[in-house]
Every structure is written in C-alpha cells, then in structure tokens.
Amino acid sequence: MNRDQFWEVVESARARAQDVDGMAAALVETLRGWPLAELVAFHEVQEELLQRDAYRWDLWAAAYVVNGGASEDGFDYFLGWLMAQGRARWEATLADPDSLADVVDVDGGDLDGEEMLCVAQAAAEDEEAFWAALPDKGEHLPAGPAGEHFDFQDQERMRRLLPRLTAAFHRQIDRSAGDDTE
Known part of the structure; x- marks a missing residue:
C-alpha cells in the first residue's frame, strides 16, 4: 500500500462519518475483513505518516495551543x-x-482522535x-x-511560531502555564 491508496481509504471513510469517532468506526468497518498483510501495510503507512512526517516540535506546539496543553499521548491523539x-x-x-487557525473552533474542545491510531488492529480478526x-521497526524510528525543541510556555516564541493560533487561543496558553511539554 502506498500513501495515495492509504488516503483513498481514509477519504472514503470520511465521507461516511459525522465526527472523529465516527471516522475511526467507519475506517474499522472498511478495513474489517481485509487480509492480515493488507492491514499491516495500512498500519505501516499510517505509522510512517505519524512518526516520520508529523512527529515534529512545531506541530506539537500547535497541539499545545489548541488543546490548552499536550502531553506526549495528547500530541499523538491530536x-x-x-x-x-x-x-x-x-x-x-x-x-x-498555523493554518489550523482557519479551521479550528476556539470553543470546540480538545482535538482528540485516539481511536484513529488503532484502526488497523481493531479491524484485525486476530x-x-x-x-x-x-x-x-523500533530501531528505525526517530x-x-x-x-528544534523549545519550551511551550515561552509565550513570545509561541506567538512568533504560531501567530494566528496563539491570537485565537491566547486564553488557553495563559491557563496552561503549568502543563508538561514532554
């Protein structure tokens, strides 16, 4: 499975879902019955996207801003x-x-898609x-x-990195002044 095929499966499930939990359920339904090798291939592409492409400090900072804090698990769920x-x-x-400022509702609650992280194994028969x-692949993970790692409580740095998000979510940053970043 390549990335284009992965995203085709995701988009087809998205078309049937109303929210993130529904999206995960639709993906599990789509994947259920797939041969084990295809489930593993789907999972490998998903992990590549998560671990190699998105596991970055700037994205973690965005999760921190919009969710009012983000532990390592919280970042994964984001x-x-x-x-x-x-x-x-x-x-x-x-x-x-910072483009999340175009789509995220300040009063929308935490952006959490934990169930999305385990759709392939949830669809597996065994x-x-x-x-x-x-x-x-543990030895090959980042x-x-x-x-560059930085302190998410450095409000000036956060404002420079994510000006629109921090402007929209400034109250959350001020309230989360004691949360862990790791």
Whole structure:
C-alpha cells in the first residue's frame, strides 16, 4: 500500500462519518475483513505518516495551543484527529501548522482522535496475529520529534511560531502555564 491508496481509504471513510469517532468506526468497518498483510501495510503507512512526517516540535506546539496543553499521548491523539480531517487538511497543517487557525473552533474542545491510531488492529480478526505480523521497526524510528525543541510556555516564541493560533487561543496558553511539554 502506498500513501495515495492509504488516503483513498481514509477519504472514503470520511465521507461516511459525522465526527472523529465516527471516522475511526467507519475506517474499522472498511478495513474489517481485509487480509492480515493488507492491514499491516495500512498500519505501516499510517505509522510512517505519524512518526516520520508529523512527529515534529512545531506541530506539537500547535497541539499545545489548541488543546490548552499536550502531553506526549495528547500530541499523538491530536495527530489522530488531524489524520481524520483528511489528506488536504493533513498536508496543509504539515506545511503550515498555523493554518489550523482557519479551521479550528476556539470553543470546540480538545482535538482528540485516539481511536484513529488503532484502526488497523481493531479491524484485525486476530489482534495478536496482527501485532506478530508487524515488522520490528523500533530501531528505525526517530529518537524524538524533528526540529528544534523549545519550551511551550515561552509565550513570545509561541506567538512568533504560531501567530494566528496563539491570537485565537491566547486564553488557553495563559491557563496552561503549568502543563508538561514532554
């Protein structure tokens, strides 16, 4: 499976979903019954997108701003939400994390798509067999997020990096002054 095929599957599920949870359920429904090798291939493309493309400090900063804080798990769940928005939003946000200001509702609550992160294994007939079929890529994963690490509580730096998001969500930044960034 390549990225274009992955996004075709995601977009077809998106067309049947009303929200992020519905999106994850629609994806599981789509994937259910696929051969194990195809589920593994889907999961591998998803992990590549999450770990190699999106695991970046600037995106983590955006998650921190819009969610009023973001632990490592919280950042992962944000990326699940972002993936559920479809390829166009995914690519636009990776190109410019501040572009989320165009689509995110300040009063919309946390952007959390945890269920999106486990759709392939949820669709597998035998989850244990699914995990056993995954190639061991642990040694090839990035050691940490790409880019320069900085303190998310540095409001001036956050405003320079994400001017539109911080303007829209300035109250959340002020309230989250004690949250962890890692």
